[in-house]
Amino acid sequence: MPASPRTARAINDRLALRFLQDEGPLTAGQLKDRTGLSRPTVADLVERLTASGLVTVVGEAGAQRRGPNARLYGIVADRAHLAALDVRTEGVRLVVADLLGAVLARAELPVEPGEETGAAVERAVALLERTAKEAGAERLHTVGVGAPGLIDPASGELRDSSGLPEWHRQLVAALQERLPARVLVENETNLAALAEQRDGATADRDTFVLLWLGLGIGASVVLDGKLRRGASGGTGEVGFLPVPGTAGLPSATRCDGGFHSLAGSAALLELAAAHGLVGPGQPVERAAGVVRDAVASGADGFLDALADRVVLGAAAVVAVLDPGCVVLAGEVGRAGGEALARRVAERLTAMSxxxxxxxxxxxxGEAVLRGALLMAREAAQEDVFGPGGRGAAA
Incomplete structure (x- = not known):
């Protein structure tokens, strides 16, 4: 059944807007070439998008071409403003951006372990409001939040998670209550995978697993270009994966005895102490720095032992999913870099x-924040660019 004229116009508009977003300002002739639409159809959609305030003339194609055919059309980037937050155990990082995702302002807020929950939440919300105002974005359209923990696939809410500060959950609720904006929350590992797929290590792949190595252990699964969350939102909770080399088995509430207790930051520091790289009793926040120093100094024994541990989780994921590609991310993953990735690859080849x-x-360290911004941008554009969305406020 052929599309109605209204539906066809909406499809053509979205197609043109996608090219303008991906390639920047284009002339009507260039839009014709990119979309394959006829010249009259392109002229009609350009007029329609300009009248709606989504597109405007931003210049001309060059000195040799003058007149209407040389006009460059671009998306009105300040039609809507976005924010993205990376909520960590130790604080919050955030950016404010325009509709195209161009960052207008950045800010950070440390949160001390003993800080009262209400005070931490209030300071974080106030920082976002202040940063948005200073960036000229007093009214935010969409806010993307990346946080550790499980996200309920039905409600989209951050669940209670043992070991995480209470202010994490309270912050999301406060943002939803205080801001005249849509607030979306997603697991940090999933957002890192989204960012790596769009702009990073897996831009050439539509199936892969991102293994998060940091204060906590997790994984994100992307199959056939789609993020897989599972029935309860727990796909990738590999910290609970039973593996050899641990003292026991994990429970429903604690991952002690699982992969986390073998490759998490606390276990990594114990391993580093056994290799004489650090003294005992180091804070877990030092783990990534220890790995970075080990790579720089060529501490092969420690890096080999770390790879022996990491590969156990990687091999289990590969045996079940056969993703063809595993990305090492998180604080420890990025500190290990190519040196750790190479060692894990060698062991995985021998095991699988x-x-x-x-x-x-x-x-x-930008992966989670970048993923949160991509999530916010996609949702905002769906609203602003979509049928019936052209009246959305900036």
């Missing part, structure tokens, strides 16, 4: 008959 690349994450 399934051909699997192991890559170091390419986006480093």
């Amino acid at each position: 008959p399934l051909a699997t690349e192991v890559r170091a994450g390419a986006l480093g």
